[in-house]
Amino acid sequence: MKLRHALALAGAISFWSGSVLAADMQASLYKRLGGYDALAAVTDDFIGRLATDPQLGKFFAGHSTDSLHHIRQLVLDQLCAATGGPCFYIGRNMKQSHAGLHITESDWDVTVKHLNETLVKFQVPAPEQQEVLTTIGSLKADIVEMH
Secondary structure, three states: OOHHHHHHHHHHHHHHHHHHHHHHHHHOOHHHHHOOOHHHHHHHHHHHHHHOOOOOOHOOOOOOOOHHHHHHHHHHHHHHHHHOOOOOOOOHHHHHHHHOOOOOHHHHHHHHHHHHHHHHHHOHHHHHHHHHHHHHHHHHHOOOOOO
């Protein structure tokens, strides 16, 4: 009888360990990126790059400090939600938010370059970098205005 209990316990531990390992491998992109504080740091660096870029700075000019903080929070909330985090994005959709800004393919390419640089700066592993870029890339059609 004791052997049966020992085998059952060993099986349960093995199953539980396998489940934990599988859960770690299935962790959300949000968790793999380091959670909210990590995404906030990435957002701050990324927006800083965009706002100071000679080509893209025009999209941030004329906003009050409060408006810039609001934009930052919306970007952070959207990134958090899109990566499986606990945030809710309450802003407008990307098509509405970017309509009339005349964002070009070139603007998009510079933006992606800055995002890549930010991810490298924060030593985000390549698989997660690719997932972030794929997630952001899915928004392109609603952001870039085709002429």
